Amino acid sequence: MRRAAVVFLALLALAGACSKKPPLTPNLAKENKVAVRSVTLFFETPDMLLGPEQRNLELPENPAGALSVVMRELLKGSANASVPRIFPADSVVRATFLLPDGTAFVDLGGPTLTGGWGTGSHEELMAVYSIVSTVTTNFPEVKRVRILVNGEPAETLAGHISLRQALRPMPGLIR
């Protein structure tokens, strides 16, 4: 009997040691009202500007949660197969933050963006401002967007456009 109790206690201790930590990210669908909403994503147009594309997405009501979903959707590219993808195909959105002062943080990652993206100013400008335009259009409370790479401040995505400051939208780039 005593041996059984000891084994039980040992198993209990082992279970305690191996138990999973409570998940950091709660279930968005449970904690937020998730509903299908229309969002505007910006992709490059044939005349080398940024043009809007409407898409219906299941989004949580909480803007902080919705921001991540919208950013991940943007990186998937246009629904129109003839519109080329701006970002390298292996790019990912690692995290997003929304601060009460109107600054959104978008943390990007992926092998190409990490290892050095070899592209020119125009394409980099399109990539950076497709994010800025998409965030500020869908989240009116956001006034500017700071882009990070792998959770850290980055100079640029490809050697041109400064990411050292939060960026405001550039209407001249929108079609």
Added chain:
Amino acid sequence: MKRLAFSALGLLALASLLLAQATTPATLRLPSGDRPVSSTQQSGATYFAADEIMAALGGSMAADSNGFKVTLHNTVAAFGPDSRFAVVRDDLIEMPVAPIVVDGRAYAPWQFYQGFLARASQLDVAWDPAARVLQVKPATQNVAGVQLSVANVQGISKVVITLSAPMEYSIAKEPGAFTIRFRGAIRAPYVEQAHEDDPNVTKTSFVGSDLRIDLSGPDVVGDAYRLENPFRVVVDLRKGQASAPGVPPQAIPSRPVDLPGIRTIVIDPGHGGKEVGAIGPGGLMEKDATLNLCRRLAAALESKLKTRVILTRSDDSVVALDQRTSIANQYKADLFLSVHMNAAIVKGAHGAETYFLSLEASDELAKKAAELENAAAGGAPQNPATDLKLILWDLAQQDYLNESSKLAQDIQEEMNRITGVQSRGVKQAPFRVLVGATMPAALVEVAFITNPEEEARINSDAFQKTVVDALTTAVERYKLDYETRIGVVHPPAPPATTTAAPVKKAGT
């Protein structure tokens, strides 16, 4: 048997404690008194429970789907367990390790609280691991934060010491070392750091308010100067003839002619080394195309305009973006031109584009300078000296931007003339390489390397010569216009047939 079972139980319990990352108490020392705070250790780093510290300070803490947010005096910081950076306002707090989550609670290293409380309520934080005391006290005034970087550019090692507030200093030179003595308290970024890859600097170390720079040998000579906004002390070190004691080292060559006008031009071939830039469909790399073109451009400008021309790189080496502008600032250049090849996913993209810095990036730089000044002034929101400096800085930046716009316009007109493309024009964008240039500065995208036809042209000797001629003409046009406006060059006398000013008629 019983002993064995209990031993196993003890071991398992110990393992459980270790795996569950046991928390241990430390002391949180506030001006109002001591209180315990939960802490935990992982891989040698110590973390403190964010909810307990926030509660002790009268702040609050919340978790959401993106991580954790702490709030104190309306200042919010957000952080997550994946990143060494917390965001506060539009700034970042760097931590040596990312925060961790234990039993659903966030634990952050003491550097997070140091960064956050300095911004939220002018508090300073220090961790004493021996006494296990995390001390929070009002920030000491006049302690300047220090950042240090060492970079080698064209054989010159530049040690840049950035201070959060201007401070007097003296430099003591001895064989094999320089010591910079600051006349006030500084917060050193580290105690000692080796610089194994640098040919001139072996080690930098801080003792009190002294920074010692150990050199690779007695033949390393140097020169120091200061820069403003933000306040920096720059020490340039290079191999040279060892100075006799008391004899000042040879200075880096300065401007040949100290007259107003365009006397020194810095040309920046985009990318270099492992940063290849865009690659054409035929394999031409942007870094090679820009270097070839810039070498020819430098020769043409020197020959035709009789100006001193400096290249930010003359070989296939990596030069940091801010280092390129620093070179222009260091040589007090009168004009900075960065040369690139463009890339687009749209097929058939062609033509040249010229950019100058957007006001947004310039504004951010001014704001950062003002924040540094305000931090140095103890966070005083209204500091007349800072305001004045900010106004002067703004005026200077606005002046540079106006001139940069004129330069970009001249370049674009000449490039349109040779390419016959009119649709692409002068644009403004926050180009990193143009931020911080204290002179008119522009960036030209010569052609689209991603377009096979343009790639072939970029590679051709004839097109390179045409581009060099166009850019030389553009710089010459700008130089003449600028020097005429400031009165160095007088405009040609008006022709004799010039119509006289209309005479005001009587009665009108």
